Amino acid sequence: MPSIALGKMFPRLMSYFLSVLSRIGTSAGLLLFLFSAAQAADADRIEMRIEMFAALGVHVATSRTILEEATDRYAITTDVESRGLAAVFLNLASHSEVRGRPGMDTVRPEVYRGEVHRNGVHTYNRVDYGADGMVTSGSTPPGATRKPVTPALMRGTVDQLSALFIMERQLATRGSCARVVAVYDGLRRYDLHFTDAVPQTIRASGGHSFAGTTAVCRMRREAIAGFLDDAGRSEGAYAGTLSYARLLPGDLIVPVRMEFSTEFGSVTGHLAELLGRGAHMRFME
Numbered sequence: 001m002p003s004i005a006l007g008k009m010f011p012r013l014m015s016y017f018l019s020v021l022s023r024i025g026t027s028a029g030l031l032l033f034l035f036s037a038a039q040a041a042d043a044d045r046i047e048m049r050i051e052m053f054a055a056l057g058v059h060v061a062t063s064r065t066i067l068e069e070a071t072d073r074y075a076i077t078t079d080v081e082s083r084g085l086a087a088v089f090l091n092l093a094s095h096s097e098v099r100g101r102p103g104m105d106t107v108r109p110e111v112y113r114g115e116v117h118r119n120g121v122h123t124y125n126r127v128d129y130g131a132d133g134m135v136t137s138g139s140t141p142p143g144a145t146r147k148p149v150t151p152a153l154m155r156g157t158v159d160q161l162s163a164l165f166i167m168e169r170q171l172a173t174r175g176s177c178a179r180v181v182a183v184y185d186g187l188r189r190y191d192l193h194f195t196d197a198v199p200q201t202i203r204a205s206g207g208h209s210f211a212g213t214t215a216v217c218r219m220r221r222e223a224i225a226g227f228l229d230d231a232g233r234s235e236g237a238y239a240g241t242l243s244y245a246r247l248l249p250g251d252l253i254v255p256v257r258m259e260f261s262t263e264f265g266s267v268t269g270h271l272a273e274l275l276g277r278g279a280h281m282r283f284m285e
Helices: 002-024 160-174
Strands: 044-053 057-072 075-084 092-102 107-118 121-129 135-140 179-184 190-202 210-225 239-245 252-262 265-276 281-283
Touching: 044 252, 057 265, 075 160, 092 160, 107 160, 160 190, 160 210, 160 252, 190 239, 190 265, 210 252
Parallel strands: none
Antiparallel strands: 044 057, 044 265, 057 075, 075 092, 092 107, 107 121, 121 135, 179 190, 190 210, 210 239, 239 252, 252 265, 265 281
């Protein structure tokens, strides 16, 4: 019977989607709210909350991101926690942070740290970026992979938070997200391909009150090394559609909706709360 089958599948679905979110949360689910560094003489702080939903509209996680940026530095911190019924099946909490220096056309991370706590199992990643482009990293415990990530493949990469920062700064200042960014997250090496899509108008629905015209960016992840499968489609989001709007003063663009494709289906995130530059906006409880 369908209802019985769904009941048996639900715990597995929730565990799967939260496993996916633990990877999305440090790579693509926690998109940043970006602005030109030239506007901030002192560090500008903006905070954002995004609510994540899996199949059937089930609330699975909350992510919170803080961006602090000045003319000579930036820092991004992201935290993800499982929510609702999903937390019954998988107790998940992840934390990631990066510090670095912005430039005219890109940013240069200096140190990235990430950790995931899943049902009592703790995973830690670190990546250090040298001024000469050399990258060193470590993971505890080490991840089992098909193709090792060599030092040559790490060279010249950025972390996943900085990769989105680069793309979104470009979108905010140039009106285009078209770009390819080389990423190493401490375990996996991949390229993120961003392309422009047709602007869309979002209407308030499903408890989300944002409505307006958005700039749309497509994302595609190209697996290079460190994945369990050659195509990289068995570990989190491999494609997505990201919608942005200008909600605060200045040269600022904010992700209001994001849809990710995974090997098991789609995961959707909605901007729920935004705080900064004298404003406090709520779009969801």
